[in-house]
Amino acid sequence: MKSPILLAVLASTILASAAPAAAPPFETEAPVAYMKDLSSGAVLYAKDADRRMPPASMAKMMTVYVAFDLIKKGELKLDQMVTVRPETWKQWHGPAAGSTMFLSPGEQVSVQNLLHGIVTLSGNDACVVLAEGIAGTEPAFVALMNQRAKELGLDNSHFGTSNGWPDNGVTYVTAHDLAELAARTIQDFPDLYKAFYSQTSFTWGKTMGSGADITQQNRDPLLGRVQGADGLKTCLLYPSRCV
Numbered sequence: 001m002k003s004p005i006l007l008a009v010l011a012s013t014i015l016a017s018a019a020p021a022a023a024p025p026f027e028t029e030a031p032v033a034y035m036k037d038l039s040s041g042a043v044l045y046a047k048d049a050d051r052r053m054p055p056a057s058m059a060k061m062m063t064v065y066v067a068f069d070l071i072k073k074g075e076l077k078l079d080q081m082v083t084v085r086p087e088t089w090k091q092w093h094g095p096a097a098g099s100t101m102f103l104s105p106g107e108q109v110s111v112q113n114l115l116h117g118i119v120t121l122s123g124n125d126a127c128v129v130l131a132e133g134i135a136g137t138e139p140a141f142v143a144l145m146n147q148r149a150k151e152l153g154l155d156n157s158h159f160g161t162s163n164g165w166p167d168n169g170v171t172y173v174t175a176h177d178l179a180e181l182a183a184r185t186i187q188d189f190p191d192l193y194k195a196f197y198s199q200t201s202f203t204w205g206k207t208m209g210s211g212a213d214i215t216q217q218n219r220d221p222l223l224g225r226v227q228g229a230d231g232l233k234t235c236l237l238y239p240s241r242c243v
Contacts, residue, residue, distance in 0.1 A: 034175035038183055049176040052156055057099070057122050057219075058233045059164030059171055061181050062145045062157075064118055064196070067111070067130060068189040069148065078112040082133030084125075092125035098165070101126040102205025102214050113204065119231075120202040122219040127163035138162050149177075152184055182232050197231025200224055 026045065034049040036042070070076035089105040091097070101123030103109065109117075109129065117126030131141035138161065145159040154177040160170030186193050200223055205214040222229040 032175045034179050036179050036183070038186065046176075049179075050156055050174050052172040052174055054164075054166065054169070054171060055173040055178065056164045056166070058173065058178060059159055059161065060118055060122065060127055061178065061185065061233050062149060062159060063127050063131065063141075063162045064115065065181060065185050065188075066141070066144050066148050067115060067134065068185065068192045070134065071111075071192065072189060076111060076134060078110065078115075080111045080133075081108045082111065082114060082129055083108050084129050085132065088128050088132060089125065092128055098124045099219065100124060103129060104205070115196055116199065116202045117204060119196045120199045120218045121204075121216050122233075124163040124165060131162040149181075152180065154180060157181075185232070193231065198223065 028047065031048060032051055032053060033045060033047040034043070035045040037044055067076060071078065084103045084105055084107045086105040089103060092100065092103075099122040101114075101117030101121050103117075103123075103125045109126075111130065111133070114126045114130040114133070117123040118130065128138055131138045135141035135144060141162055142159055145162070149157050149159065154173070157173040157177040158171065160167040164171060199218060201215055201217050203213050203215040206212065207214060220229075220231065220233065223231070
């Protein structure tokens, strides 16, 4: 017969193994962070997630959401052609214009290729050209962005440009709102999400001189490096370096 002490030890061991494991402590130097499990809806980590901040290149997530929404509604076609206005090309051409798809003035580009230029290459030029092709002007498109943000319940977000270029605080978001926008992009447009957000590279434009094709890698460095990562947007710490 087992002793009462041994039985008590066994009982304590069983109870301990049945209890849920405590989450390991975690800290990050990032001033703002938010992590959510889409399967359960559980918020896994949050740190100052409702602080307003400039999104820089992450504003392009809303530009793409608006385009996906119009495509789903049948109001925009992937094979629809958009002409690159010379004025737009001039504004978003050269090193001072940040990341680029290397569009050319007067060039006709499909909505599909512009979306690849935005999602894969983070092209500032592609954002503005698509915005003008959809709404006529970038400000008119930005109005659509803010309308969709309101409909999605992104109460702490506001957009002043289609590409997130610094605009003295007019454009702002929160980590919480960006996570919700990411989730809605995946849930509302699963086929479009799969088609555009997982591309590891995209080729567009020609080099000066030799005229060789320009192939750029996806600006999201997690793709192909972190198992399970399949898209959306990353940005360097400083907004001036991630647009």
